[in-house]
Amino acid sequence: MPLIESSSASAVQGAWRQKKHVVIPLALLFSASALALDAPPKVQVPTLAYDDSQIILVWEKPENAAGIVDYHVYMDGKKLGGANANNDRHSPAKAYIDKFYKADTENFHHRISIHNYTVDGLKPETEYRFTVRSVDAEGHESGDSPVLVQRTTATAEVFNVEEQGAKGDGRTLNTAAIQKAIDACSLNCTVLIPAGVFKTGALYLKSNMTLEIAEGATLLGSERSEDYPLQGYIQYPYSTMVRPASLINALPRDPRQHQAFENIRIVGKGTIDGNGWKRNDDSQDELGKPLPFYRASDNTRYMEDGILAKDQVEKAVARGIIVKDAYGQMRSSLMTLRNVKNLFYGGFTVLNPAYHGIMNLETENVVMAGTVHKTYDANNGDGIEFANSKGAMVFNNFFDTGDDCVNFASGTGADATRQPPQEDAWIFNNYFRRGHGMVVAGSHTGGWIQNILAEDNVSDGTDTGLRMKSTNFMGGGARNVTFRDSAIRNTLKQGVIMTLDYHDPNAILDYKRSTVPGQFRDIRVANVTVEDAAGAAIQVKGDSAHDAFHENVAFAQVRFKGRAGAQIDGLRNSSFTDVSFAGTEGDPWNIEGSENLRFDRVEPQPRQ
Template sequence: MPYQPPRDTFARAALALVALGCSPLSWALQAPSGLQVPTLAYDDRQIILVWEKPTDHADIQDYRVYANGTLLGSAHANNDQVSPAKPYIDQFYRQDTAHFHHRIGIHSYTAQGLKPDTAYRFTVRSVDGNGAESADSPAVVQRTTPVAALFDVKKYGAKGDGSHLDTLAIQRAIDACTPGCKVLLPKGIYKSGALYLKSHMTLEIAEGATLLGSERAEDYPLAGYIQYPYSTTVRPASLINALPRDPRAHQAFENIRIVGKGTLDGNGWKRNPDVIDERGRALPFYLPSDNTRYAQDGILAKAQVEQAVARGMNVKDAYGQMRSSLITLRNVKNVFYGGFTVVNPAFHGIMNLESENVVLANTTHTTYDANNGDGIEFANSKGAMVFNNVFDTGDDCVNFAAGTGANAVHQPPQQDAWIFNNYFRKGHGMVVAGSHTGAWIQDILAEDNVSDGTDAGLRMKSTNFMGGGARNVIFRDSALRNTVKQAFIFTLDYNDPNAKLDYQRSTVAGQFKDIHVSDVSVEDAQGRAIEVKGDSQHNAYHEGLVFQRVRFRGAAGARIDGLKNSRFENVVFSHYGVANPWQVTGSSGLSFEAVQPAPQ
C-alpha cells in the first residue's frame, strides 16, 4: 500500500499555500470533466471553453481556468463580461429572498486578448465556498487562428445608410471572400434582401452595425427551400442563407461563422411601445398578429403574404408558409453563431436544417411577440450546443424538429444537444421537442438554465398521426418562475392553426419516453405544474418519465392521462391552491415515493 500522510499534513500544506498567496487544494472536490472548445468557438483573439460539471457538484461554487499553468480567472466573473444572460440570472436570484430556487452552476469561459496563431493549453479546477480548488481537469489544447483576410462590405459599394439597398454590395464581398476570410459589416445600417453564404467564412456584424431586412417581398427569392424532402411548398429565402439556389438540390457547406455585437433585424412587424424588463431596460414588443391581421400589423410579413395571395395561394397557406425567417442554413457541417442580437423576424429566427455541430453562444433574441418568432430551431440535425443566451421570443425559444408523418422514417433523427446557462424570459417554451417528431428527437441535455415568464419549461408536443416522438431527454438543475401555462407538458393534443398538412399521416402516434427531470424549482406557475396527455383510448401512452427532487410553489398541480411505467420521487407541492394536486387517469405502472402531498 502506498504511503498516505496523516490528515493534519494536508491541513498544514493548505495553510502554507494560503500563506504563499495560493489557493489550497481540496481532495474532496471533484475536478470538472469533458473540457472542450465548442465547434468554431475561437478566432485570432479569443477561445471559448466549456466543461461538464462533476457528478458530485453540491459544494462547488465556481470554477477557475488556467492557461499554460497560469490563472486566467473564474467562470462567474468571466460570465459577467461576456454573457448577456448573466445579469438577468443574477437579478433572478437577488429577487429570490426566500432562497427557494435551485442555484445553477456556470461552466463556460471565454479567454480573451490572446495572440493570433498561437497554441494554448487549458485546464479548469472546481472551487468550493472556502476558495479551495480541486485538482486540474484533463487539459485541452487549442490554437488561435491567424488574422483573417478582411472583406469590408463598404469597399464593395455598401452604403450602410439604412435607405439604399445594399444586397448586391454585401453579396459581392461574400463572393470575393477567400477561404478563412471575414466579411465585415462595420458600424451603420445595411438594408438588404436575401444573402447567400459559402463555406469557410465568417460574417461579422460589428458593434453599432445592423443588417436590416428589406421590406419588399421581391428581395427574397421564392426559390428558397423546402422544409422536408416530401414537403410540397417552396418557402422564400431568408435574410441570411446557406442554401443551394435550387431548393430541391443537394449542396453541402462547412465551417460558417456568424458573429459580432451588432443586430440582425428582420423588419417583419410593426412595433408596440417598448416594455420595461426586470432590470429596468427597454425591450421591443412587436404586434402579436395572425393570418387575419397581418395586413395591419406586418411590414415584410404583410408584403410576402400579399405577394403569395396575388399569385393565387390562399391566405392561410400564404401566412403559414411564405414569410422569411432571419437565418436558414441547410446541410452545413460546423456552424458558430456568437454575440449578436436578433430582432423582428417575419417568421422564424434561426433555422438549422440537416446540419451538424452547431453552436449558439452569447446571443440575444428579442422577438416578442412576433407571431412564430422562434429563437433557434434544429431539424434532423446532429450536435447542438446552446449556452449563455437570452431568449425573449414570440414562439418557442430552443426548438427541435424531426419531420412529419409516415415519410419521416426515412430521415435522420434530431439528436445530441446540450443547452445550459441561458436565460429564458418570454416564449412558448424554454426547451421544446416537436411538434414535428416523425424521425425522433433524442439525446438532449438541458441544465443550469433560468426562466421567468415563459409559457412552459420543458414542452413536448405531437399528435396521433405524427409518428416518432422524443426520447432520452434530461432537464435538470434549473430554476423556473411565472410559467404561464404548464411548467412541464407532454401532449399528443397539439394543433397549429397555420400548419399545412402536406404529408402522409403516420399510423403511429408520437410518444415521449425516457425523460428525466431532476433538481428543478418552479415558483408561481400560473397553470399546471405537470401535464401529461397521451391517448389511452387508442393505446397511445407516454412512458418512462422520471421526476426527482422537483419542488413547486404556487402551481395548480399535476394532471396525468395516458402515462405508464413512470416514477415521481421527492416531488413537493406547496401553496398549490387545489384540493388534490395529483389528478391521474388512464395510466398504469406509476410509482410515487416521498411526494408531498401524496396522491389521494
C-alpha cells in the same frame, strides 16, 4: 493532478480510522478539503468557438458536483479567474440570472452552475494550454482537469462591404454589394458589416467564411417580398410548399438540389433585424434595458400588423395561394442554413423576423453562444431551431421570443422515418424571459428527437419550461431527454408539458400521416424548481383511449411552489421521487388513464 501526495492523504484517512488524536497541519486540511472536490472531466472548445484573439471553453460538471460554487480557469499554468465573474462580462444572460436569484428571498430555487469561460486578448496563431478546477464556497480548489490544448487562428483577410459600394444609411438597398463581398471572400476570410444600418434582401453564404456584424451595425431586412427569391427551400424532402429565401441563407439556389457547406461563422456585437412586423412602443425589461415589443398577429391581422410579413403574404395571395397557406409558409425567416457541417453563431442580437428566427436543417456541429433574441411577440418568431441535425450546443444566450426559444424537430408523419433523427444537443447557462417554451421537442417528431441535455438554465415568464408536443398522426417522438438543475418562475401555462394534443392553426398537412402516434419516453426531469406556474405544474397528456401512452418518465428532486398541481393522463411505467408541492389548494394530483406509476417521498402523496 491532486493537490497533495497520495501518501499524505492516506495518512490522514488512516488516523481517522484508528481514532487517534493527531495534529494535522492547516495546509494539509485545506488540501484534504480540496481533494473532496472532483475536477471537471471534459473541458472542450466548442465547434469554431475561437478566432485569432479569443477562445471559448466549456466543460461538463463532475458527476458529483455538490459543494461546487465556481470554476477557476488556468492558462499555461497561470490562473485567469472564475467562470462566474467571467460570465458577468461575456454572457448577456448572466445579469438576468443574477436578478432572478436576488428576487428569490426565500432561497427556494435551485442555484445553477456556470460552466463556461471566454478567454480573450490572445495572440494569433499561438498555442495555449488550459486546465479548470472546481471551487467550493470557501475557495478551496480541486485538482486540475485534463489539459486542453488550443491554437488561435491566423488573422483573417477582411472584406468590408463598404468597399463594394454598400451604404449604411438605412435606405439604400445593398443586396448586390454585400453579396459581391461574400462571393469575393477568400478562404477563411471575414465579410464585415461595419457600423451603420445596411438594408438588404436575401444573402447567400458559402463555406469557410465569417460574417461579422460589427458593434453599431444593423443588417436590416428589406420590407419588399421581391428581395427574397421565391425558390428558397423546402422544409422536408416530401414537403410540397416551397418557402421563400430567408434574410441570411446557406442554401443552394435551386431548392431541389443538394449542396453541402462547412465552417461558417456568424458573429459580432451588432444587430440582425428581419423587419417583419410593426413595433408597439418599446418597454423596459427588469434591468431597465430597452425591450422592443412587436405586434402580435395571425393570418387575419397581418395586413395591419406586418411590414415584410404583410408584403409577402399579400403578394402570395395575389398569386392564388389561400391566405392560411400563404401566412403559414410564405414569410421569410431570419436565417436558414441547410447541410452545414461546423457552424458557429456568437454575440449578435436578433430582432423582428417575419417568420422563424434561426433555422438549422440537417446540420452537424452547431454552436450558439452569447446571442440576444428579442422577437416578442412576432408571430412564429422562434429563437433557434434544429431539424434532423446532429450535434448542437446552445449556451449563454438571452431569449425573449415570439414562439419557442430552443426548438427541435425531426419531420412530419410516415415519411419522416426515412430521415435522420434530431440528436445530441446540450443547452445550458441560458436565460429565458418570454417564449412558448424554454426547450421544446416537437411538434414535428416523426423521425425522433433524441439525446437532449438541458441543464443549468433559468426562466422567468415563458409559457412553459420543458415543452414536448406531438399528435396522434405525427409518429416518432422524443426519447433520452434530460431536463435538470434549473430554476423556473412565472410560467404562463405549465412547468412541464408532454402532450399529444397539439394543434397549429397555420400548419399545412402536406404529408402522409403516420399510423403511429408520437410518444415521449425515457425522459428525466431532475433537481428543478418551479414557482407560480399559472396552469399546471406538470401536464402529461397521452391518449389512453387509443393505447397511446408516454412512458418511462422520471421526476426526481423537483419542487413546485404555487397553486398549480399535476394533471396526468396517458402515462405509464413512470416514477416520481422527492417531488413536493407547496401552496396548492386541495389535492395537487389529478391522475387518470395511467398505469404503473410509482411515488416515493412525495409530498403530498397522491390518493391511490
